[in-house]
Amino acid sequence: MTTIRRDHGGGIDAARARFGGNRIGWIDLSTGINPLAYPTQPVAQNHWTALPDQMASDRLLDAARALWRVPPGAAIIAAPGASALIAQIPGLATPGAVCIPTPTYNEHAAAFDAHGWTVGTDADAAAQVVVHPNNPDGRFWHDDMLPAPKASLTIIDESFCDVAPEKSLIHLATRPGTIVLKSFGKFWGLAGLRLGFAIGDPALIAALQSRQGPWAVAGPALDIGTRALSDTIWADATRTRLTQDSARLDALMQNADAQVIGGTSLFRLYRVCDAARWQERLAEHHIWTRIFPYDKEWLRLGLPHPVQWERLENALA
Numbered sequence: 437m438t439t440i441r442r443d444h445g446g447g448i449d450a451a452r453a454r455f456g457g458n459r460i461g462w463i464d465l466s467t468g469i470n471p472l473a474y475p476t477q478p479v480a481q482n483h484w485t486a487l488p489d490q491m492a493s494d495r496l497l498d499a500a501r502a503l504w505r506v507p508p509g510a511a512i513i514a515a516p517g518a519s520a521l522i523a524q525i526p527g528l529a530t531p532g533a534v535c536i537p538t539p540t541y542n543e544h545a546a547a548f549d550a551h552g553w554t555v556g557t558d559a560d561a562a563a564q565v566v567v568h569p570n571n572p573d574g575r576f577w578h579d580d581m582l583p584a585p586k587a588s589l590t591i592i593d594e595s596f597c598d599v600a601p602e603k604s605l606i607h608l609a610t611r612p613g614t615i616v617l618k619s620f621g622k623f624w625g626l627a628g629l630r631l632g633f634a635i636g637d638p639a640l641i642a643a644l645q646s647r648q649g650p651w652a653v654a655g656p657a658l659d660i661g662t663r664a665l666s667d668t669i670w671a672d673a674t675r676t677r678l679t680q681d682s683a684r685l686d687a688l689m690q691n692a693d694a695q696v697i698g699g700t701s702l703f704r705l706y707r708v709c710d711a712a713r714w715q716e717r718l719a720e721h722h723i724w725t726r727i728f729p730y731d732k733e734w735l736r737l738g739l740p741h742p743v744q745w746e747r748l749e750n751a752l753a
Contacts, residue, residue, distance in 0.1 A: 469625055469702070471739050493653065496661050502665075509610040510641075514658075515644075520630075530562075560584065567593040572705050575698070589615075594606075694735065705735075710732065715727050725737050
C-alpha cells in the first residue's frame with residue numbers, strides 16, 4: 437500500500453489560523469457546493485427520535501429512481517454520503533489493477549489503495565473509475581471513452597452530474613459490474629446532511645448494502661432527501677441560476693487576467709500565473725479558494741452566495 441495524498445477543499449480553520457478573522461466572516465469558495473441550498477422545512481420529531489423505518493427509505497429511493505431515471509434492471513441504495521460508498525467499493529472485488537485517469541477526485545485512488553489495489557492508468561485493468569463530470573476540470577465521458585473497456589468493475593462517479601442531467605451515464609447502470617454514484621450534498625447544497633446513492637449491478641449493490649448494516653441513513657436525511665429529490669421545479673430553476681452565476685464568475689476572473697480552462701456550473705477552474713499567490717491574495721480578504729499540488733497554475737473557485745459577490749469583486753479589483 438502506498439500513501440495517496442488526499443487534498444480537498446475546505447479547511448477554513450487552518451486558513452483562519454494563518455490569515456485571521458472569524459469563521460463566520462470567511463467566504464469559502466474552495467468547494468463545489470451549491471451556495472443556495474435547498475430550503476429545508478422543519479423535520480417531524482419522530483424522524484429524530486425513532487429508528488428510520490423501511491417505508492421512509494422506500495420513499496427516498498422511489499424519488500431517486502424517478503429523478504435520475506434509473507433503469508428498471510438496476511438496483512439502488514442510499515448511504516451516509518457518497519464518500520462512505522467510495523471507501524467500501526474496492527472491497528467488492530479481488531484486488532488487482534485499477535485504472536483511474538488523472539487528475540481527478542483523489543478519494544477513489546486512496547480507497548482502492550487502502551484495499552490493496554494497484555492504482556494507475558492501465559487500459560487492461562480489472563477495475564476502472566471515471567468521475568463524470570470530472571473534478572476539477574469538468575470533463576464529461578461517453579460510453580465509448582471508458583479507459584478500461586474490459587474491466588469487470590466500473591465506477592462512474594456522477595457527484596456533480598445533476599447540473600447536466602442530460603449527460604448522465606445512468607443507462608450504463610444495467611451493465612454487469614457497474615456502479616453509478618450520486619451525491620446529494622453538491623447540487624442540493626446540503627453536504628452536512630450526509631446522503632449519497634449507489635446505483636447499478638444488483639449483486640454489487642446488495643453487497644454494499646450488507647456492508648452498511650441497518651439504519652445507515654438518518655431519519656432527517658431520509659425525510660429532507662425525499663422532499664428535495666421530488667422538487668423538480670426547484671432543480672430546474674437552480675440549474676438556470678447556476679449557469680448564470682458561473683458565467684458571471686468567469687467574466688469576473690477573466691477581467692482579473694485568469695484563463696478559464698474548465699469546470700462545471702458548480703465550480704470553475706482557471707489558469708493563473710501563480711495559484712498559491714492568488715490564493716494568498718484572496719485569503720487576505722478572507723476568501724478561501726482551492727489550489728492543487730500537481731499544477732502550480734490551477735486555481736478552482738466555487739460560486740459565491742448572492743450577498744458575497746461584492747466582496748469577491750472588491751478583492752479582485
